[in-house]
Amino acid sequence: MANQVVQEAVKKMKESDIRITPQRFAILEYLVVSKSHPTADEIYKHLEERFPNMSVATVYNNLRLFTDIGFVTEMAYGDSSSRFDFTSTKHYHAICEECGKVEDVFYPGLDDVESATEQLTGFIINDHRLELYGICPDCQKKLENN
Template structure:
């Protein structure tokens, strides 16, 4: 599943005349395959052995590019470093207060919230995001001990 998602993203970049460097491909691939919503530093650490002369700045610049194109969303929570999420379908996030784990939640039907908001406020809504905070099962188990 993930390889065709990567290929689709690569083809969209080619259509926009964006050069596909090996680093760019690797960052995108890691984002698609990673379920952990990695930070730029985590992506860098995961790939530095494959690209010894790649800098953290390269990772950040590519993440910024992917965010501008719309492949990736930057999840900035509080003062911790941003996490990045490859997104092919609209989804939401459940975030653990204790360990910071982020889990995707797919909840179709919430698209209506944009049109309802437009009707109630007169705003022209561009986007929305929903975050739920609580304790993940692992942290709940630790607390029970």
């Protein structure tokens, strides 16, 4: 499944005349497979052994490219580094206030929120983002044991 998602993304990049370098492929693949919403530094650290000549700037530049073409969403939180999420479908995030873990939440019932907001406010809504904050099961167990 993940390999198929990567191949689809590569196909779209080729159709847009975007060169597929080994580093670019590896960054994209890591984003699809990791499910951890990594930071640019985490991606760099994961790939530095495989690509010793790759710089952190290369990772950031590719993440910007992926964000610009709509493959990746930058999740910027004021208190820490941005996390990056490969997005193939609209989804939301549950974020642990203890460890920072981010879990995807798929809830299609919220799709109507944009049109309802437009009707209620007169705004033209372009996008929306929902983040839910709490304590993940692992941190709940740690807190119970202390």
